[in-house]
Amino acid sequence: MRFSGLRVLREGLTGNKGWKAHWRDPAPKPEYDIVIIGGGGHGLATAYYLAREHGLRNIAVLEKGYLGGGNIGRNTTIVRANYGLPGNSEFYSHSLKLWEGLEQDLNFNVMHSQRGVINLFHSDGQRDAYARRGNAMLNQGDDAILLDRGGVRKMLPYLDFDNGRFPVRGGLYHPRGGTARHDAVAWGYARGADMRGVDLIQNCEVTGIEVKNGAVTGVQTSRGAIRAKKVGIVVAGRSSQVAAMAGMRLPIESHVLQAFVTEGLKPVIDTVVTFGMGHFYISQSDKGGLVFGGDIDMYASYAARGNLPAVEHVMEAGMALMPMIGKARVLRSWGGIMDMSPDGSPIIDKTGIEGLYLNCGWCYGGFKAVPGSGHCFAHLMATGRPHEAAAGFRLDRFRTGFGIMDEEGTGAQHNLH
């Protein structure tokens, strides 16, 4: 079933009776060439690119809940490629390019909107840091414009420019950044994978990983045993538990990150804005709600909800930056479970077990990475070699100390990112 303007028109005139389910609901087969554990954004994208780029068909995605029910449906939807370190820089650049062709590629409207991202700075030191970052982005072939105070004022007149503690000095503008409809990304990849023969199996919890003579042979699930030649773990938030089924301990701590949305308002914020003093970022969804968030709560958690101190910090930061939002009423808040790695960068790699692959550690930045992560993980699983854009995301970089990617420069230790 292809989407097109003509199709929408025809369905509209005939009572919308022609739409069908976008993917099948198959029962698991006893054996697959490749099993992907985790039917979130990254897992679905991996299955899609395995089928599309590598021509593989005998693939299952196993999801313990429903497709896209985890962090892909719980984030603040920001898409950007404004990283500064080698390793990260080329990966997010690769991912953004995939975003830019994604809707045509999937024939699915993910509402990708390149409305721009502006990172504000508030001091000379911060300006220098953003100038450096902007140059790194330009060197990567992406876009960055250093705005002075007047330039920011033209775009964001509603900011509290003369805030006594945090005056706005300017910002780093990344025009190709923006937002996307998060659920639609999962749905689009699910549909694309299903169309190419991938079995998307929901309510199927993996309870064990079978390993014989150092090689993976399959998984145990709540719906029976499934044999597989290759298995990919893509379960951010629960990576430690699933990896433990294969006897692995990971350099991961799970933390909670909260997000918030207000009641729907008329269009007021037409870009993504981040505060440079205090962790706060905001955009406005196409429904009109202001979507915003801040830092993780800073303690290990699987609760998928947070505590009041982090809520207060986010609200205070928002009010310090743009007092006008004090009039908006918060409709909902929620928490997601973040795979926090020691250096703040992810892992896409083989494991010590033949045929078992790992994709985890996305910290609080997994959404924008979905296309790149799926594309690079599929490449690794299909060819056995890392994709050049994700070659730095090695699992052993912590043990060896080689290739640490500490974007924030705070040190490669848990609880510092």
Place this chain on the structure above:
Amino acid sequence: MRITCPLCGDRDRREFYYKGAAVALDRPEPDAGAEAWDEYVFLRDNPAGETRDLWYHADGCGAWLEVRRDTVTHAVLEARLAAEAAR
């Protein structure tokens, strides 16, 4: 979340700095080898359920605490001085 400091009593989470898993109490010997140090610095059990972690009563008495806590419910089960836990 509230934590009962053994010295100060029941206090708000805001008073505490979170350090992370209580592995710091099991520091390997300097010559224990790269694998032991990798385990200590980077690898984590990261349990969904009961865990032990270290909190510092920064805005209170300054004591380091070992806290037994449930990561799924946020229930704080027990807090004792890290100095006692390490004995």
